[in-house]
Amino acid sequence: MTLVYLGLGTNLGSRARNLSAARRRLREKGVRILRQSRVMETAPWGVAEQPRFLNQVVEGDWGGTPRALLRAAKQVEREGGRRPGRRWGPRVIDVDILLFGEERIRSRDMVVPHPRIGQREFVLESLAELGVNPGGRW
Structure with a gap:
């Protein structure tokens, strides 16, 4: 088993329900959720003219x-109602792989640690709440 940290975000529909459904779907796909940060309401990042987000980080095996x-994260997004759209635009649910154990991955469609961990205060705060200091990993 590998310890992973996933970032969840939503700013459309019933945001709290979207987060809950995403956690349930992640469990169904095999993520054993160990802990989760508190849910934070945050301003949009990247595109300001959209509703505020609810964000959370989950720790899992x-x-x-x-x-x-x-693949599982993208499936959770699709099952939650996410459709292709504007980068950093509104979304029903977003699931980002923040950390995958100690691995560093750079490919066309995947970068781990997540390349914008250090730019998003709510991610750093949520990781710290879970006792994780990503340090210079990004």
């Missing part, structure tokens, strides 16, 4: 590969 976790 994952028995598969990073690529399999990415």
Whole structure:
């Protein structure tokens, strides 16, 4: 098993319900959620003209590969109602792989640690709440 940290975000529909459904779907896909940060309401990042977000970080155990976790995360997004749209635009649910154990991954469709951890205060605060200091990992 690999210890993983996933960032969840939503700013459309019933935001609290979207987060809860995403956690449930992640469990169904094999993520054993160990802990979760508190839910934070945050201003939009990247595109300001949209509703505020609810964000949360979950810590979990994952028995598969990073690529399999990415597929599971994208499936959770689709099942939650996310459709392709504007980068950093409004979304029903967003699931980002923040950390995958100690691995560093750089490919066309996957970068871990998440490349914008250090730019998003709510991510750093949520990780710190869970006792994680990503340090210079990004």
